[in-house]
Amino acid sequence: MPVTGRLIGDSLRPGAEFAPPGTRIVRVFRQDQENTQAAAQPAAWTVIDFESDDAGALADALSACLNPEGGWYADFSDGEDHVVVFAGKIFRYGPGDTETHEAAKSYGRSVGVPEHQLDWDG
Numbered sequence: 504m505p506v507t508g509r510l511i512g513d514s515l516r517p518g519a520e521f522a523p524p525g526t527r528i529v530r531v532f533r534q535d536q537e538n539t540q541a542a543a544q545p546a547a548w549t550v551i552d553f554e555s556d557d558a559g560a561l562a563d564a565l566s567a568c569l570n571p572e573g574g575w576y577a578d579f580s581d582g583e584d585h586v587v588v589f590a591g592k593i594f595r596y597g598p599g600d601t602e603t604h605e606a607a608k609s610y611g612r613s614v615g616v617p618e619h620q621l622d623w624d625g
Contacts, residue, residue, distance in 0.1 A: 505554040506561065506586075508579025512549035516590070519568035525556035526564075555579075562586055562593045574615030578623055585623055589614060 507529070515521060530552040536545070555561040558581040565577045571590035578587045587594045587607045594610070596603035608621045 504582075505556050506558045506579050506581045507552070507554045508561070508577060510551045510553060510565070510577045511575065512551050513545055514570055514573070514575035514577065515568050516570035519570075521564060521568050523555060523557065523560045523564035526561060527554050528552070529554055558586065562588050562595075566591055566593050571614070574611070574617065574620075576611060576616060576620075587611070587623060 510521065512531075528551060530550075532550050533547055534550050535547050558579070561579070565588040569575050569577065569588065569590040576587055576589045578585065580586070581595075584595055584597045585604075589610065592610060594603055594607035596607070604623070607623070611621050612618070
């Protein structure tokens with residue numbers, strides 16, 4: 504079963520290419536963000552919904568292409584697991600794994616993710 508997720512196009516570092524094998528773009532749209540609370544985040548985002556056949560390759564590709572500046576991340580579900588990806592860092596946790604869930608949130612805070620964006624399921 505394919506995994507589904509969402510990537511903010513503006514979160515890619517300059518020169519990066521997001522093209523993991525087995526990944527398909529489902530939808531692309533622009534969305535106003537009234538409350539980004541991060542100086543490096545623009546007021547309107549390019550949102551890319553995708554699906555992929557390989558969660559591991561997807562996480563690795565996201566980790567390699569996300570901008571380490573500006574509090575950017577991407578996340579997706581893989582079965583019952585939730586995967587949160589930052590530039591150079593991947594967190595994967597299942598239901599009840601509060602330790603890894605909290606570690607992902609703590610790391611997100613440390614790299615500038617606004618608190619209201621740390622709303623992943625636990």
